[in-house]
Amino acid sequence: MLKIYNTLTRSKEVFIPRVAGKVGLYVCGMTVYDYCHVGHARVMVVFDTVVRYLRYSNYDVTYVRNITDIDDKIIHRANENSEDFNALTERFIEAMHEDERALSVLPVDIEPRATTSIPDIISMIEKLITNGFAYLGTNGDVFYAVEKFKNYGQLSGKNLDDLQVGERVDVDLAKRNPMDFVLWKMAKINEPFWVSPWGNGRPGWHIECSAMSTCCLGNSFDIHGGGMDLQFPHHENEIAQSEAATGEKFVNLWMHNGFVRINEEKMSKSLGNFFTVREVLKQYRPEIIRFFILTSHYRSPLNYSEESLSDAEAGLTRFYTALRDVEIVDADIDLEFKTRFEQAMNDDFNTPVALAVLFDVARELNKTKSPVLAITLRSLASVLGLLQDDSETFLKGTNDGDAEIEAQIQARIDAKKAKNWLLADQIRDELKAKNIILEDSPDGSTRWRR
């Protein structure tokens, strides 16, 4: 029985899909004006793992994750680069897909873009105006009137009266209420625009997600996810928009993942303290990043550090070492470990506990070399998107220079046969200086890893 923590109720709930056996999942994706950083990688990996586990649990999942390909920052960056905004977003969408593939993130089912959803966005804004939830501001922008929506604040636990409006941001006098937010923004000179009943302009940020999610998944759907920082105002506003437009309950279950931190501080673009996925990939193999992300529960903070990454590498090495030399056969997996793994994942996708179960499998496997345990380890790990590589490939890395290493190892084997321990140890030390670790087998052969 799968339980998931619902931000809306602040408790773990037994997951019951609207339609038996089917799950509609929408996750707020990236604004594509720069490379993805580790924080974005966390969203991708976490929800990829959620989807993998739901599918493993025999749910028919429709996974939608949008791309925000028009907004102020994109326009700004395109201007900085003297580049067409479409060219800019295309570049970063391609880069994002590359990062995802590297991290073994499976493609989403539907990847709607704001710029190709304009008619849906306009029609939702029209409904909001008709239903009395939106109005034309004095500057020509269309705004959502938050006080018209009686449950405003239900997700974030905020009360309109308690919010310190205007303390750090100037109040826009075009709005009736300072908390009102823009649905349609008039284009300034030289800005990209789309034609609408309210003039040439572009959609506000929040409305695109309401339009795209309901278009792809229906007025009501099962799970909506995203980073913690989107809880307010983004997701709060999505609820207000969608429910005011459709008159139906928008989403049953809200999932929010925790931040990646650096030195106990949120990793973010605005703070400038971020590492892009491709930067980290220069130093660590992609599976290490994925493993690192899954060593922490998705709602907990995840502190990024060199030490955490090398710990992750050590952990993966242990797994791949255990899998080495064991024949992978087609067999039923060990029921006890399978049950423990599922219990962990059923408890709000508790990947740290699931990994602990896999480490227990690895210990047994090391003791017994049982093919059943090997297939158990590999198939359960595949639910987490891990351990699908060949052991030798992982342990040796992809660098070249292997022939030279093999030659030195042969020289050492000869030295060992001659009981020339001094030379044998010298060769081993030389290789160790190049981060090559040797392991002698009882049969006289030697193998190595990086």
Next chain:
RNA sequence: GGCUGCGUAGCAAAUCGGUUAUGCAGUGGCCUGCAAAGCCAUCUAGAGCGGUUCGACUCCGCUCGCAGCCUCCA
């Protein structure tokens, strides 16, 4: 000011009202020419103060500390 969440051993990270989490590192042993890998054993816990309880790291309250949101943010 309002609202969230968190505080576990050297590091990372979970579970759980009473029984070994787990990984890395350390220590002792087995194995090895010596190592490495592996196996076995083992040392470091639960911010502080109260309360509930036969018993609390686990539930409740308060204090302190940290992070986040209230502005774009995954």
